[in-house]
Amino acid sequence: MKTTLRTDITVKDICEGFIYYQLEGKGLFGLAGKLTIQPEYQRNYIYADGKKDVAVIESLLKGYPLGLIYFNKVSDEKYEVLDGQQRITSFGRFVTNKSVFTVQTADAEEKGISNCPLCAIGHDANKLRIWKLTEMDADHVTAWSKGGATDIKNCQLLCKTHNRAKGNK
Numbered sequence: 815m816k817t818t819l820r821t822d823i824t825v826k827d828i829c830e831g832f833i834y835y836q837l838e839g840k841g842l843f844g845l846a847g848k849l850t851i852q853p854e855y856q857r858n859y860i861y862a863d864g865k866k867d868v869a870v871i872e873s874l875l876k877g878y879p880l881g882l883i884y885f886n887k888v889s890d891e892k893y894e895v896l897d898g899q900q901r902i903t904s905f906g907r908f909v910t911n912k913s914v915f916t917v918q919t920a921d922a923e924e925k926g927i928s929n930c931p932l933c934a935i936g937h938d939a940n941k942l943r944i945w946k947l948t949e950m951d952a953d954h955v956t957a958w959s960k961g962g963a964t965d966i967k968n969c970q971l972l973c974k975t976h977n978r979a980k981g982n983k
């Protein structure tokens with residue numbers, strides 16, 4: 815097997831069009847759809863324990879090296895992650911959630927309602943509550959299996975309580 819060292823692919827490139835599939839707990843795609851992050855045979859995302867994922871983000875923000883990531887070139891414009899899917903899923907989730915959070919919170923503040931859409935339509939004290947990013951989790955509006963769109967518009971953040979309640983349905 816021929817191995818080529820690529821230093822031109824950035825974290826930003828990989829996060830472009832990043833898709834996380836919540837039901838199966840997998841990062842699915844990145845690199846504007848050219849990269850399959852966790853193919854069928856890969857284990858699910860196991861870094862979401864609030865420790866390993868945080869460690870990845872912290873070292874990234876400090877400018878520490880991520881370590882080598884291996885892609886298997888499937889065809890001209892298609893790659894699969896051979897090694898590094900946990901790291902990629904960690905920063906992909908972070909970047910996606912952060913941008914969704916910014917938009918959703920600005921919108922809620924303008925309307926004077928909670929930034930959790932389900933709290934906002936509720937009848938208790940949380941109706942007006944602005945949650946922090948760390949108090950929320952991503953929810954995919956349309957499940958992937960139902961043909962949900964593959965971009966950020968298909969993702970919203972809910973407070974952890976509502977996210978958990980929805981996940982159990």
Ligand SMILES: [Zn+2]
Pocket residue numbers: 930931932933934972973974975976
């Ligand atoms: Zn809520």
